[in-house]
Amino acid sequence: MPDRRQPDSPTDDNPFAAPPEGRPDQPWQPRNGGGGGNGDGPKDSDGQRGPARWDPTDPIQRRARYALLAGMWGFFFGIFGIPSVGLLLGALALYWGISALRGKPAPATAEGAPAAPSGLDALGPAARPQRTAAVSGLVTASLAILLAFSSYAVQLAYKDFYVCRDDALTKSAELQCNTLLPDNLLGDVLKVRQ
Known part of the structure; x- marks a missing residue:
């Protein structure tokens, strides 16, 4: 099978590739997120910084x-x-x-200075x-x-039923406690089954 390698292009952005010949090794640095800056987040078309990461x-x-x-x-x-x-x-x-x-409100730095936004508003x-x-x-x-x-x-509300059920020593005594429940949906849910 023939070798199908593509020639190296100057825009190749492989972070694991060796540096080009004649260029010294550089220490690893994190990539900037899309728009440059100090890595706080990508910039949009107006140059405004996007949402920061969770801190x-x-x-x-x-x-x-x-x-x-x-x-x-x-x-x-x-x-x-x-x-x-x-x-x-x-x-x-x-x-x-x-x-x-x-x-928590941020403490004011000077008298009469406008207070900085606090809480979640400070995150922008x-x-x-x-x-x-x-x-x-x-x-x-x-x-x-x-x-x-x-x-x-x-x-x-149904304390009598719970006390009766907990104090019952036999299954038949436990079934007798069902008479203390109302005849509705809640009573059917709480009822002791045979």
């Missing part, structure tokens, strides 16, 4: 991500019947989501994914707390 050292961005994760896991724990963990994670997600959206165009994460965390946290409270409300 894990920024507490506002961290709290937005924590809110999303805690709210999501709190919702899952609420669905799978562990309301205490769901309530805890939902409360944490609410705290983190609200603190990410509000942010990079605030959109963080705001989405914080709002999603608030929504899932609200659902997790709602599931936990509804689970506790059902246990409180």
Whole structure:
């Protein structure tokens, strides 16, 4: 089979290729994202810097991500019947989501100087994914707390049934506890099966 190599072109941008002859080795440097600059993000046609990357050292961005994760896991724990963990994670997600959206005001450097934007507004165009994460965390946290409270409300409303079921020593005694449930959809869900 013939060799089908293409001749080397001067625009070849292979980062793993050896340097051209007569040129010394250079230390590795990260590429600039599309438009040059210091690598903070690509520039658009107007020369404006695009959204910055996620910065894990920024507490506002961290709290937005924590809110999303805690709210999501709190919702899952609420669905799978562990309301205490769901309530805890939902409360944490609410705290983190609200603190990410509000942010902490930056201290003024001089008297009468305009205050710098704070919270997610200080991120500029990079605030959109963080705001989405914080709002999603608030929504899932609200659902997790709602599931936990509804689970506790059902246990409180039908306490006699739960006490009877837990104290029953035989299966027939446990089945007798079904008489303490209402004759509706919730009663059918909670009913002891044969």
